[in-house]
Amino acid sequence: MITGAGRGLGLEIARTALAGGEQVALAARLPERLPEDVRTHPNALPVGLDVTDQAQIATAVTEVADQLGTIDVLVNNAGRGLLGALEEITDAEARSLFDVNVFGLINTTRAVLPIMRAAGSGKLVHIGSRSGFEGEPGVSMYSASKFAVAGISEALAAELESFGIQSMVVEPGVFRTDFLDASSVQLPDHRIDVYDGTPAHVTLDWVDEANHTQPGDPVKGAAFIYQVASGERLPLRLPVGQDALDRRTEMNERIEREITPLREASAATAHPESD
Secondary structure, three states: OEEOOOOHHHHHHHHHHHHOOOOEEEEEOOHHHOOHHHHOOOOEEEEEOOOOOHHHHHHHHHHHHHHHOOOOEEEEOOOOEEOEOHHHOOHHHHHHHHHHHHHHHHHHHHHHHHHHHHHOOEEEEEEOOHHHOOOOOOEHHHHHHHHHHHHHHHHHHHHHHHHOEEEEEEEEOOEOOOOOOOOOEEOOOOOOHHHOOOHHHHHHHHHHHHOOOOOEOHHHHHHHHHHHHOOOOOOOEEEEOHHHHHHHHHHHHHHHHHHHHHHHHHHOOOOOOOO
């Protein structure tokens, strides 16, 4: 079952899984608008789903389980972006983002888990982001939502291991999808001029230049994600793309470099009566 299956990585994962002979539930807000090649595939089950609607989640999960017999893999792909300096973003905009990226994922996972527990197996594949391990300027709220996805995924991996259920967060770099289109990413309604020329607005200005010129190939990325998800054991985190790999290496090196001179002082904060 793939949420947000109508476009982007979700659509390409669906195509790859169908080509691999899987039965795939294509969950999308407007399933009638799914591309014909997946919508009419004999192994495809189009399902209407807005992940911000808990009643729809329950209905969709029940329909998928009834039609396909079970749900052995859930790909939490539904999500959107929100760019801008933190000072420019309203509470309403931030909460709307978290309703999709975080609470939609939580509620869909919660609905599927009883099915997986009853089966004694299952795989949760959460689509996070490169921004889920490195906070970047101009994407603070989006990064926050994807940090949340990573934390949830890691906790679930430990919580569910005894039930035979695995959890993995996928952390793609920038891929050539429509993610930077206005239909997928929201920009601040009111820019604060003092941020012009600073990293936060450099990111905003980058959007038009980068849209549909991103280095990642979504077909290849989806094939890689499907390959890993089809394996016997899921990794805890899965960076996808050279930029994601490079950013992770750079961040790990920075953390180690900055903490090394503080390590002894940090350890010395132990209570004197502790072991």
